[in-house]
Amino acid sequence: MQHSTYLIVGAGHAGIVAARKIRSIRPEDSILLIGEENMLPYERPALSKEVLSGHRDVSNLVIRSAEALESERLDVLLDDRVEAITPDRKMATTKSGRHISYEKLLIATGSRPRHLPLEGLFGDRVHYLRTASDALRLRAHLGPKTRLLIIGAGFVGLEVAATARAHIGCDVTVLEAGPHILGRGAPDALRQVLSGLHRLSGVNILTHTTVAGVSEGDGSSMAVMTAGGAVHTCDVILVCIGAVPNEELARDAGIATDGGILTDAFGRTDLPDIWAAGEVARHRVPFLDAPVRFESWQMAQTQAAIVGANIAGETRPITYVPWFWTDQFGHNFQLLGELSAQADVHVLRGNGELQATHFYHIGGQLVGALCIDDGKHVPPIRRALEKGQSIDLERLSDRSTKLAKAFL
Amino acid sequence: MLESANWIKVAEVGDIEAEEAIVYTHGDKEIAIFFVEDEYFATSNVCTHEVARLSEGYVDGTKIECPLHQGVFCLRSGKALEAPAEQPLDTYPVKVEDGGIFIAV
Known part of the structure; x- marks a missing residue:
């Protein structure tokens, strides 16, 4: 042994x-x-x-x-x-x-990845994405005009949609069962910006749309039926349902x-x-x-x-400021802390097309932030959240103020 | 060796605000020149993790935090200090002479 x-x-x-x-x-x-x-x-x-x-x-x-x-x-x-x-x-x-x-x-x-019961039915045309070999296998099946149907509009589904559309030239449809994209833990502002980017680039996102079944289509295509009775013909299915x-x-x-x-x-x-x-x-x-x-x-x-x-023998409690990023269509989105729907949101816009930092406050206390193409603000905000500092919104109205100097 | 290096004037003293950077392009190299604690540092402007411009990052003492995925590098040595950064940045000697900022490439 x-x-x-x-x-x-x-x-x-x-x-x-x-x-x-x-x-x-x-x-x-x-x-x-x-x-x-x-x-x-x-x-x-x-x-x-x-x-x-x-x-x-x-x-x-x-x-x-x-x-x-x-x-x-x-x-x-x-x-x-x-x-x-x-x-x-x-x-x-x-x-x-x-x-x-x-x-x-x-x-x-x-x-x-959570699976749909499609195993073995459509061979290598139904994909999941978790590992490097999954990514290479998916890439090998995508080309210009490939009809890619993504089930689930979470972060992985949307990132693949953005990549397949912008870099490979696929025809991309995303079916989302819920009422909006990014069902869990994403702020409305992020949903709105990402929905807009996908729409502009020609990704077809359909919310409130549940898959009822998949069957063989013409040639090597597949037909995805929705609960509402619509049929989507596609060449490749990617299941991204968590x-x-x-x-x-x-x-x-x-x-x-x-x-x-x-x-x-x-x-x-x-x-x-x-x-x-x-x-x-x-x-x-x-x-x-x-x-x-x-x-x-x-x-x-x-x-x-x-x-x-x-x-290894130390005694450190697990703690961190929750942090998440996604990159789509050449834009970088970073989420810090708690982005509660109940929070008051103050937006500091930058010079870039989408550039902005959204500060989330509850009862005057800074609880989280969304930085869009504004990663420079992430470290000072992370530190402020660690220390429980709040932000002087007055001082922020002028973007030239260094963010670190606006924390109270 | 540095004596024979190719010193290039990239800016005037005063052009770079404290804790900020300017970018100088030399051939296919993009170089960021930072001004921190009365010192100048020149490094590759592109993060070694993924394509991101460190000149748009956050300066903290002599460290730079990448704006994209928050990897941290030492401005002085180029060493990667925090993940996801693993590979060091190229660094370049800097000197100040007659009110000009020069780097050796």
Whole structure:
């Protein structure tokens, strides 16, 4: 039986960030990551954008090269998958039949796309997007005039729509069951700007539109029927209806899960020496009553680094200012903090076409911000939110005022 | 080596406001010249993570935070300090002479 002091299940972004943090605190201990993909840990944000458009090679997404991993003595086992954890014996068993004992286990298995029951019916014409191989497979099926039908107008669906339209020249239709795009956690201002950009560029977004069924069309096309009786003919379907946490491994090992692996404020599960980080974790944070599970780069980076430090012996509560970005049609949108519909919004416009920062206040307290092509404002706002500072709106009316000087 | 380098005048002292940058294009290189704490720093203007202009980023002491995905670099050494930045920025020597700001490329 193989042994690793620290065993990390999942060799994605969260896994490698936690591993490097552990290494920085524990220079001598063995650290092993096991991942089912065939690529070294990589960042996923570009998959729906530069990788799909062909502007960035997937090899360029790898966070640490094989040489760098070797020099940091981080062992990575790819193309294998932990299929069972036996907490009593502190042992994991992989698909290929390896048994690996550990002292401390970190589960960073991430999430996977929620599926529609279309499996096997339309071969390689129905796509999901989560991994680098998903992105390459989708790209290979898209060309100018390809009729791409995207189910779900969340961030991934809209990013792919923007890339496929602007860079590949596809005919893109997006069907959204809900009343508007970006159903969860997006401010109205962002919905309006993005809806406008998609409309201008010729992406056809239909809200209040539920898919009732898919059937074979003429040639290799497919016909998507909506609940309202409309039929959309397309060549490729991309299903983007959210993600589900890969929590089954933990659940089967007797670890508490509830739409994610439940952890305390430090990343510990309810079983000794087993921790969870990244998107699979539903963790406690000081700023919310209920445990949360966010799907974002920040979970794989900031949260995983904190949990990595804790598993290596430190005691840092998980906390961060929620931060999310999306890039569409050459514009950059960054969301910070809480963008509540109940907030008072003050907009500071810039010189660029869309450039603006929207400040969200509740009861005079700054709670969040939306920066459109205005990333320069993100660091001072993040700091103000960390410190609970508010903003002097009077001083902001003149954009030449340095933002950092307008915080109270 | 620097003596024989190609010093180019990129601006006059006073042209760059504190904690701001100007951009100088040299061939296919886009170089940002920052003015911070009475010192000038010249780095590649393009983030090593994705295409973004650091001259539009946020200067914090001798660090620059990229406006696109918030990677952080050291202006002095070019070193990537915070993810998603991993690869360092190119940096260029800067000197001030006779009221002019010069960089060596």
